[in-house]
Amino acid sequence: MKIFYAAVLEKNGTSSGKTLIAAEDLTSFSFFQRKTVREFLKFTSEVIVSRTNVEQRVRVQEKEYYCHCFVRSDALSSVLISDNEYPQRVAFTLLVKILEEYKMSASLGPDWLQNLLIKYQDPHEVDSVLKVQRELDETTKVVLHSTIESMLNRGEKLDGLVAQSDALSANSKQFYTTAKKTNSCCGY
Structure with a gap:
């Protein structure tokens, strides 16, 4: 079970979402693949947010990866990309937690999302x-x-x-x- 990417985005009408903050764990990819994978994850999350309706949760599968997305009524969105073993319920719980903590991010410090990503790598612990x-x-x-x-x-x-x-x-x-x-x- 692994989370590769988590982000907070702003949904801008019908255009792609705008990434506000992101965290990633790309250690399972080779050094030379990481830049491409990072760009792909960012692009995918922005496209998913643009295609997700307000107040909706979606889970999209691409091969062995799942992209979880949640768009709130204020157009603030969160995206999580994980492997196919990561539990769906925990993923959506994390998406809501990310959006709640984003509002307090100034008091949490600059690495709060990365720390949250590390903490949720083992869903059994959280x-x-x-x-x-x-x-x-x-x-x-x-x-x-x-x-x-x-x-x-x-x-x-x-x-x-x-x-x-x-x-x-x-x-x-x-x-x-x-x-x-x-x-x-x-x-x-």
Whole structure:
């Protein structure tokens, strides 16, 4: 799960959106690709904003990438471009958070969007629902492992009982054979 680009844009009627602030994480691309990728991400986000209606959220897929966009009623917009594994609900939550923090950006400092982008790289750490889901998954694994272990222990005990039963059966057959021979000498 990875976020590549986040931006705040202003929707200017029907023309493309104007980027006000942007942050990116292009470390997964080679050094020589980064400039082209950066330009592509900026262009894509501006086009998506221009084609998104006011008060609308959209998610557009391009190969293995998703572009999430939200345009508020005041034409202020936010865009997030991520891979296909990034949860949609967390992406739209981040878009709203970006727009809320943009209004306070003067008090947050110049790197607030980059810091937010870094913080949201792992959605399990920032989203309480995903945290609970991860904890449930881990608990389920622990319970499943202990159940399997106890079943294996029971299986070993059952194997021991079967072995004892087989030994007892063999001993009783031997006793029967010996008793039959002993009683045959005293026939009436």
